[in-house]
Amino acid sequence: MEAMRNRTAARVKYTAAPKESNDARFTEAEKKTITELKQLYLETINLDVALQRDIYNMEKKYEDKHNAIFEKRKKILDEFRKQNCGDSESNQSVPNFWLKVLKYSYTEFISKKDEKILECLCDIRTHLHNDPVVKFDIEFHFDPNDYFTNTVLTKTYFLNCLPDPDDPLAYDGAEIFKCEGCEINWKVSKHTKEKEGPGDQPSFFDFFSPPQLPNDTEDPNYCDVNAILQNDFELGFYLKERVIPKAVIFFTGEIADCQSSSESETETDDTEDESDAEEESSNDADK
Numbered sequence: 001m002e003a004m005r006n007r008t009a010a011r012v013k014y015t016a017a018p019k020e021s022n023d024a025r026f027t028e029a030e031k032k033t034i035t036e037l038k039q040l041y042l043e044t045i046n047l048d049v050a051l052q053r054d055i056y057n058m059e060k061k062y063e064d065k066h067n068a069i070f071e072k073r074k075k076i077l078d079e080f081r082k083q084n085c086g087d088s089e090s091n092q093s094v095p096n097f098w099l100k101v102l103k104y105s106y107t108e109f110i111s112k113k114d115e116k117i118l119e120c121l122c123d124i125r126t127h128l129h130n131d132p133v134v135k136f137d138i139e140f141h142f143d144p145n146d147y148f149t150n151t152v153l154t155k156t157y158f159l160n161c162l163p164d165p166d167d168p169l170a171y172d173g174a175e176i177f178k179c180e181g182c183e184i185n186w187k188v189s190k191h192t193k194e195k196e197g198p199g200d201q202p203s204f205f206d207f208f209s210p211p212q213l214p215n216d217t218e219d220p221n222y223c224d225v226n227a228i229l230q231n232d233f234e235l236g237f238y239l240k241e242r243v244i245p246k247a248v249i250f251f252t253g254e255i256a257d258c259q260s261s262s263e264s265e266t267e268t269d270d271t272e273d274e275s276d277a278e279e280e281s282s283n284d285a286d287k
Contacts, residue, residue, distance in 0.1 A: 038169060041169060042168060042169065045163055045168060045169070045171050048171070048173070049161060049162060049163065049171075052161050052173065052174050053130075053161060056128065056130055056134055056161075057130060059128055060128050060130050063127070063128055066245070067125065070123075070125060070244075073247075073248075074122070074123050077094065077095075077097050077122070078122070080094050080095065081094075081095045095119075096118075096119050097247070097251055098118065098121040098122070098123070098124060098247070099115060099118040099119055099121060100250075100251050101124075101243065101247045101250045101251050102118065102121075102204075102243075103115075104250045104251070104253065105238075105239075105242075105243045105250045106204070106235075106243075108204065108206075108207065108235070109202045109203070109204065110204045111198070111201060111202065111203055111204070113198065113201075113203070114198070114203055114204040114205065117145065117147045117196075117205075118204065120142045120143045120144075120145040120147070121140060121141070121142055122141050122142060122143050123139075123140075123141040124138065124139065124140055124141070124239070124243075124244055124247075125138075125139045125141070125244070126138055126139070126239075126240045126244060127139060133158060133159075134158075134159040134160075134161050134174070135156055135157060135158045135159060136156070136157055136159075136240060137154050137155070137156050137157075138154070138155045138156075138157075138236060138239055138240060138244075139152050139153075139154050140152065140153040140154075146187060146196070147186065147187060147196045148184050148185050148186050148187055148196065149185040149187065150182075150184060150185055153182055153184060153205075153208055154181075154182045154208075155179060155180070155181055155182070155207060155208060155210075155236060156179060156180045156181075157176050157178075157179045157233065157236045157237070157240075158176065158177060158178040158179065158180075159174050159175065159176055159177070160174065160175045160176075160177045161174045176233040176236070176237065179210050179229070179232055179233065179236060180210070181207070181208035181209050181210055182208055184197065184205060184208060207232075207235075210228075210229065210232055211225045211228055211229070212225070213225050213226060213229060
């Protein structure tokens with residue numbers, strides 16, 4: 001099933017520069033033949049659209065079965081936390097399961113303040129919608145905490161599964177063309193009397209406030225925003241297809257496609273500290 005899902009993975013929307021026509025290279029007879037061949041190609045595109053729809057329907061059919069397994073995973077983690085809530089050493093590992101999964105898989109910035117908040121993250125799920133539009137939600141479930149009142153933070157990705165009627169032959173599979181975040185209801189800090197949000201600093205929680213792409217392609221911000229959204233689209237699909245189902249082997253480090261900069265910097269600092277300690281020990285021994 002995974003091979004099928006990866007093979008038909010939704011692509012991020014990409015608008016290529018218009019290509020110049022080379023019809024002058026062909027004779028009238030060749031043009032007629034090419035037109036017939038393109039018509040056949042259009043039939044294969046229509047089949048691909050139907051296939052994509054059937055695959056999403058099949059994925060929706062199996063969603064409840066996947067969620068039943070994920071619910072068992074959540075119960076195991078919840079039970080461990082209840083039994084070991086007083087164990088300060090274990091609090092750095094399994095109780096912070098999803099924090100560690102994200103640190104091993106998430107490509108964007110996770111600050112130290114984010115880490116404290118993400119210690120309250122108890123589950124991540126996806127939910128596929130097929131009607132009236134194809135879209136999927138990524139749901140981040142949180143325990144009650146001192147940072148915000150939301151129990152679930154949601155990011156929604158919208159897919160276009162149909163060819164462009166103005167250029168149907170350019171169809172290359174389903175595309176993610178839009179995403180929407182959610183409002184985070186930050187609490188007021190008891191110490192500073194200010195909201196607990198990240199402020200102007202880069203944060204994991206920027207994920208829930210994606211920028212809006214200008215309608216005008218000539219807008220000076222269009223290219224920058226488009227690049228941010230392309231990265232966002234890829235990340236959303238990556239979380240859905242890879243991170244959530246494979247969470248346990250991200251947690252153990254058996255798979256680590258990429259690590260966040262904060263994780264890498266921590267490991268670098270630890271390595272440097274160990275090297276300094278070894279050097280000092282060696283110098284003492286020489287004396």
